[in-house]
Amino acid sequence: MQTNTHLALKKETYVIEEVLEEIQNQYFGSGNFNGMPIYRLADNFDIESDGFRSAIRAGIENEIITATFHGNTHIRAFSGFKKEQLLEWFDSEKYPAHICLYPHQNVLKGSKLLDKYKDSPYELELAKGAGQLDYRTFDLSVLEYYRNDPRYSYETDFIHGSISIESEYFESELVPESDQILLKTFGFAYDKDFGRYVAVFIRYLSDLSPEHxxxxxxxxxxxxxxxxxxxxxxxxxxxxxxKISIFQAFVEELELINKMSKLIGKPELFRNSYCAQRPVEFGFLLRPTVSEFNDFVLLIDKMMSDNINKKFFEDDVPTESDEERDDGKIIVRAKGTIQILESWVNKYFHPQDPEPIDQMMMTFKKVRRLRQQPAHKVNTNVFDQGIFKKQRELVIDAYDAVRTLRMILANHPNVKNNPPDINERLFKGEIWDI
Structure with missing residues (x-):
């Protein structure tokens, strides 16, 4: 003889099986793995009854269905909530309100409907119950393909980024349809040792072509x-x-230095601030090789020492020197930009603590020295994770150098009386160096 409790459980099981069928039809038929709002079940179920509500709660508890309660409930943003938390929300939230129901991952993993997504690994993850805003992490080298291919617009501030096919190649026979992709957003992520990775939300990964x-x-x-x-x-x-990234901060410092140069009544100290168009390679390395590091050193030296405008120093310090040859003839030689800068700073600026200036000049010289090293010896394209750390230290030193130079110019009376606008985060030193 069945007890009332057994009959209630049997009825609950029957109800949840019927509800699950409708939820799965919605989930796979929506095109975006959307949830089923409880209020939309009102045509076939008495959703306000204690029995129905009890059946839904039992479905969550037994991991047959799951639910979303906050924000845009029609999408499952995250998948990591424990059932105890879900049940707490279910019991405390206004019912049915906008609660949406989903098939549980335990149910989905056995669904024959997953075969449709077998060639699209991240669409398959969504189909199996992953959250739209769950993220996956990748080796940095995955970005090289897009950064180095002119058919793609590759943009990043080294916190956020995006990738898209350039307009001229969109729907073009020159590029296969599978390569005409859009990655609306990607970011970066770190392990406990500050190892760096690319991070992408599964929603955006699933929008890529199966091939990508x-x-x-x-x-x-x-x-x-x-x-x-x-x-x-x-x-x-x-x-x-x-905060802002250290690479953005670097070019903003160059821009500020040039604005201050004009206020002083001189030509811009740097020939190019790169603020309007930062070089795409000016960022953290995507592959830790000697070759990539050397290319970065070459670029940053071009943005620092090679970028210095000698006209800024005319009439202040000599930009040439006289050298006597063995035969007694005098030869006029142009001084290097670092030498000229050092002479100018030492002539006009005498702080109580010379260490920041000494450190600034040491960094300019260090970057130049690192640039010259590859020219005098052959380097194999060695792969070394330590190069990531080496580059980060160099970038921090380079940024500190140009920031110190900006602070030197900020002491000029013309700049003090009419200072240019400074990004508040730059002014406060709120800068990410990771």
């Missing part, structure tokens, strides 16, 4: 890897972030 999804899947790295704090803040929390 497989490329990314081959580069995926698993582990305890956390999103860059500002990428998390802007993408998940909807804030503007807290």
């Amino acid at each position: 999804q497989k490329v990314w899947a081959a580069k995926e790295i698993k582990g305890d890897i956390k999103l860059h704090p500002d990428y998390y803040a802007s993408s998940i929390q909807g804030s503007w972030g807290t």
Whole structure:
């Protein structure tokens, strides 16, 4: 003889099986793996009854279905909530309100409907119940293909980034349709040792063509890897972030120095601030090789020493020197930009603590020395994870050098009386160096 409890459980099981069928039809038929709002089940179920509500709760508890309660509930943003948390929300939220139901991952993993997505690894992950804003992390080298291919627009501030096919190649016979992709946003992430990775939300990975999804899947790295704090803040929390990247800060310092140069009544100290168009290679390395590091050193020296405008120093310090040859003849030689800069700073600026200036000049010389090294010896294209750290240290030193130079010019009376606008984060030193 069946008890009332057994009858209730049997009825609950019957109800949840019927509900699950409708939820799965919605989930796979929506095109975006959307949830089923409880209120849309009102045509076939008495959704306000205690029995129905009890059946839904039991479905969550038994991991047959799951639910979303906050924000845009029609998409499952995250998949990591424990059922205890879901049940707490279910019991405390206004019912049915906008609660949306989904098939649980335990149910989805056995669905024959997954075969449709077998060639698209990240669309398959969504189909199996991953959250739209769950993220995956990848080796940095996955970005090289897009950065180095002129058919793609590759943009990043080294916190956020995006990739898209250039307009002239969109729907063009010159590029296969599978390569005409858009990655709306990517960011960066770090492990506990500050190893650096690319991070992408599964929603955007799933929008790639099947061919490109497989490329990314081959580069995926698993582990305890956390999103860059500002990428998390802007993408998940909807804030503007807290700092700017050191590469953006670097070119903004060059721009400020040039503005101050004009206020002083001189030509711009740097021939190009690169603020309007920062070189795409001016950023953290995508592959830790000697060759990539040497290319970066060459670029940063071009942006520092090679970029100095000698006309700024005319009438202040000599830009040429006289040298006597063995035969007694005098030869006029042009001084190097670092030598000229050092002479000018030493002539006009005498701080109580000379260390920052000494450090600034040492960095200019260090970058030039590193640039000259590859010219005098043959380097194999060695792969070394330590190069990431070496580059980061160089970038920090280079930024400190141009910032010190900006602060030197800021002491000129013309600049003090009419200072240019300075990015508040730059002024406060709120800069990410990771």
